[in-house]
Amino acid sequence: MTDSLTALIEKELAEQTADFSREYIELTDAMRYSLLSGGKRIRPRILMMFYRLCGGKNEAALPFAAGLEMIHTYSLIHDDLPCMDDDDMRRGRPSCHKAYGETTALLAGDALLTLGFAAAAKTTGLPAERVTRAIAVLAERAGMAGMVGGQVMDLRFERETPSLAELHNMVEKKTACLIMAAAEIGCILAGAPEEQVAAAREYGFKTGLAFQIIDDILDCAADEAVLGKPTGSDAKNGKTTFVTLLGIEGARREAKDLTTRALAALDRFEGDHTELTELTRHLLVREY
Amino acid sequence: MTDSLTALIEKELAEQTADFSREYIELTDAMRYSLLSGGKRIRPRILMMFYRLCGGKNEAALPFAAGLEMIHTYSLIHDDLPCMDDDDMRRGRPSCHKAYGETTALLAGDALLTLGFAAAAKTTGLPAERVTRAIAVLAERAGMAGMVGGQVMDLRFERETPSLAELHNMVEKKTACLIMAAAEIGCILAGAPEEQVAAAREYGFKTGLAFQIIDDILDCAADEAVLGKPTGSDAKNGKTTFVTLLGIEGARREAKDLTTRALAALDRFEGDHTELTELTRHLLVREY
Numbered sequence: 349m350t351d352s353l354t355a356l357i358e359k360e361l362a363e364q365t366a367d368f369s370r371e372y373i374e375l376t377d378a379m380r381y382s383l384l385s386g387g388k389r390i391r392p393r394i395l396m397m398f399y400r401l402c403g404g405k406n407e408a409a410l411p412f413a414a415g416l417e418m419i420h421t422y423s424l425i426h427d428d429l430p431c432m433d434d435d436d437m438r439r440g441r442p443s444c445h446k447a448y449g450e451t452t453a454l455l456a457g458d459a460l461l462t463l464g465f466a467a468a469a470k471t472t473g474l475p476a477e478r479v480t481r482a483i484a485v486l487a488e489r490a491g492m493a494g495m496v497g498g499q500v501m502d503l504r505f506e507r508e509t510p511s512l513a514e515l516h517n518m519v520e521k522k523t524a525c526l527i528m529a530a531a532e533i534g535c536i537l538a539g540a541p542e543e544q545v546a547a548a549r550e551y552g553f554k555t556g557l558a559f560q561i562i563d564d565i566l567d568c569a570a571d572e573a574v575l576g577k578p579t580g581s582d583a584k585n586g587k588t589t590f591v592t593l594l595g596i597e598g599a600r601r602e603a604k605d606l607t608t609r610a611l612a613a614l615d616r617f618e619g620d621h622t623e624l625t626e627l628t629r630h631l632l633v634r635e636y
Numbered sequence: 637m638t639d640s641l642t643a644l645i646e647k648e649l650a651e652q653t654a655d656f657s658r659e660y661i662e663l664t665d666a667m668r669y670s671l672l673s674g675g676k677r678i679r680p681r682i683l684m685m686f687y688r689l690c691g692g693k694n695e696a697a698l699p700f701a702a703g704l705e706m707i708h709t710y711s712l713i714h715d716d717l718p719c720m721d722d723d724d725m726r727r728g729r730p731s732c733h734k735a736y737g738e739t740t741a742l743l744a745g746d747a748l749l750t751l752g753f754a755a756a757a758k759t760t761g762l763p764a765e766r767v768t769r770a771i772a773v774l775a776e777r778a779g780m781a782g783m784v785g786g787q788v789m790d791l792r793f794e795r796e797t798p799s800l801a802e803l804h805n806m807v808e809k810k811t812a813c814l815i816m817a818a819a820e821i822g823c824i825l826a827g828a829p830e831e832q833v834a835a836a837r838e839y840g841f842k843t844g845l846a847f848q849i850i851d852d853i854l855d856c857a858a859d860e861a862v863l864g865k866p867t868g869s870d871a872k873n874g875k876t877t878f879v880t881l882l883g884i885e886g887a888r889r890e891a892k893d894l895t896t897r898a899l900a901a902l903d904r905f906e907g908d909h910t911e912l913t914e915l916t917r918h919l920l921v922r923e924y
Contacts, residue, residue, distance in 0.1 A: 368780070371805075372788040375780055426746060431738040450719040454742070455788055458714060459780040461746065465753045466775030469768050476764035480757050483771060487754030492656070492663055492747040500660040500743055517659075 353623075356407065357392045358384075360414040364467055378448040378456035379463075383421045385439050390559075390631070391530040392417045397624045398534025398548050401617050408473040409537045412482060415467030416533070419490050420526055422460035425453055427499065435581075461490075474537055482533045489529035498522025509588050516557070519590075523563075524556025531555075547616040551624075554610035559631055561603040564589035565596060566636065607632045641911075644695065645680045646672075648702045652755055666736040666744035667751075671709045673727050678847075679818040680705045681915060686822025686836050689907045696761040697825045700770060703755030704821070707778050708814055710748035713741055715787065723869075749778075762825055770821045777817035786810025797876050804845070807878075811851075812844025819843075835904040839912075842898035847919055849891040852877040853884060854924065895920045 361383060368376035392413035399409040428435040428443040429450060436446050445453035468486060471479045488494060498521030501510075505518060531548035540548075567582045568591050582589050590599045610628055614621045649671060656664035680701035687697040716723040716731040717738060724734050733741035756774060759767045776782060786809030789798075793806060819836035828836075855870045856879050870877050878887045898916055902909045 369785070372780065372785045375785065375788045379780070422746075426742065429742070431742060451791060452788070454714065454717070454719060455784055457746075458749065459784040461749055462775050462779035462784065466772055466779060469772035469775060471768075476768045480759075480764045480767050480771075483768075484754055484757035487750050487757060491750035491754060492660065492667070496743055496747040496750065497657070497660045497663065500663045500740070503739060 353393055353396055354389050356410065357389050357396070357413060357417065360410050361417060364411070364414050364463075374448065374452050375455055375459060378444055378452045379460055381447060382425050382438075382444045382456065383418060383460065385441060387417070387421070387439060389417060390627075391420050391526055393627060394527060394530040394552070394555075394624070395534040395537075397621075397627065398531050399538045400534075401619045401621055401624065402535050402538035402540035402544060403619070404534070404538035406473065408471065409534065412468045412471045412479075412533065412537060413530075415464040416486065416526070416530060418460045418464035418467060419486070422457040422464065423490075423495055423499075423526075425457040425460070429453060432499075432503070471537070475539070478537050478539060482536045485532055485536065486529050489525040489532075494521055494525035494529075498525065505588055506585060512593050515588060515590065515593060519557055519560045520553065523560040524553050527556035527559065528552030544617060547613050551610050551613040551628075554606045554613065555628055555631065558603045558606035558610065561590045561599050561606070562632065562634065564591045565599055565603070566634075567591075568596065603632060641681055641684055642677050644698065645677050645684070645701060645705065648698050649705060652699070652702050652751075662736065662740050663743055663747060666732055666740045667748055669735060670713050670726075670732045670744065671706060671748065673729065675705070675709070675727060677705060678915075678919070679708050679814055682815060682818040682840070682843075682912070683822040683825075685909075685912045685915065686819050687826045688822075689905050689909055689912065690823050690826035690828035690832060691907070692822070692826035694761065696759065697822065700756045700759045700767075700821065700825060701818075703752040704774065704814070704818060706748045706752035706755060707774070710745040710752065711778075711783055711787075711814075713745040713748070717741060720787075720791070759825070763827070766825050766827060770824045773820055773824065774817050777813040777820075782809050782813035782817075786813065793876055794873060800881050803876060803878065803881060807845055807848045808841065811848040812841050815844035815847065816840030832905060835901050839898050839901035842894045842901065843916055843919065846891045846894035846898065849878045849887050849894070850920065850922065852879045853887055853891070854922075855879075856884065891920060 365376070365380055365383060395413040395416055396409060424438060425444045427433050428438055429445055435443050437443060441447070444456060448456065465483065468483050469479070490496070498518050501518040502522055505515070510518065528549050529552070531552035532545055535545045535548045564582065567580065567589070590602065594602060607628060611625060614624055653664070653668050653671060683701040683704055684697060712726060713732045715721050716726055717733055723731050725731060729735070732744060736744065753771065753775070756771050757767070778784070786806050789806040790810050793803070798806065816837050817840070819840035820833055823833045823836045852870065855868065855877070878890065882890060895916060899913060902912055
């Protein structure tokens, strides 16, 4: 689904990584390799859609949206490393450390995480109070109480079998937190009232969980060539997922139910949320 | 050298890491293990000293100073990892990955880097414009054009022998950049005029280079028990340092000369800079 917003985000990402020094070309090549590899750009799109929904003007939030995508990309690079999930493929190509080596991949992740905050802090044309608050939200959702903590729990669940509640908690942190951040930050940067920030958080939470459930279903059922990475890896690793706990049909029902509730959260916004509704529905029926 | 400022920084670091959830205790234990291990706290002290020198009131900059130390600590954890410098010891104890395993150490570094920006963004009682600018400076100095880029060059120099100019450039990025950030950010948060920010940057640059030269000298000459890590590792790794290029006496002269120039930069401030002068002189004659 390439649209004008996705094109705008791609352009911003390309521009923010265009003037890299050639002094450490192996690092910057690795950063670009992973960042500009045609992801779905879900998080920056959600950020921008909420920003516009709450009356945000121009493209002032775009650098921040690009920073969010950099932080998402760093997490993929580090998750793929040998001492983590040890994945050789990502988005249909060799993962960063397979292409550039472990050392460079680790540093490319560190540099993208840092550059993400640089991009966020350089947001101009909006009140600085909104920007500092949005950075605090981003750091909280991406850090130990969010995405990194979720990764720790995920790795633990390769050794211990989680309950459904524990799995929910892990996925909330590992996957949903950055989608929640996207939605909340869009509202914060637009200066939306607190009840809308809360509705956006709710939307991100439900959408993030649904997103992960669909990922689990695709890992069992999808065509490897379409998905761009090996399927069946969860089963192979003996990993507990929503599919192993609920079955494919149960997981599908759960994802559908979460999507319905995510869409209900959108109804708390007065503006036109057609774009967000379409994106959310599309995430449910996606094939990769 | 424990003084009241160092005690204040230790207290802030302890407080900011006190309420960690027990859900991912292995992660937070590893973060605390590395962060609260009695480092010299040079960077946050320099930040606070410049903040006060430029008329900064109360302790409003303290959370930001703690964030800077978290980012320094993350860099030590990642630098010690097997795929990087592969160091078993740090500050007289097993390095983070030796104590907690590679996976947890990698994630503890990621979480500390992220928490550093969270701490910075939560700075209150100062104009938000100063905080966003300071965060941008921090991210720039810590990222690919600064510390991470310097690490890439450092690893490259294990294979290629650098010239003195190339070594200077690498050390500016790898070591001096975060000390420059400390000095600049102290001024920025205090609302100092641009010429003082520039003088602080100059101070940090000279001090950072002198700091690394002393480190190189200590690696050759110091007592292992005092230093808290194995000495002679540079020679063992065939690493080019200021000592191999200039000799011990030449390196000592260079460090002294840089320190003199760092102190000269301090004279461009009108206030009382006794504390900073003492710290800077102490760095030159330190034994660890």
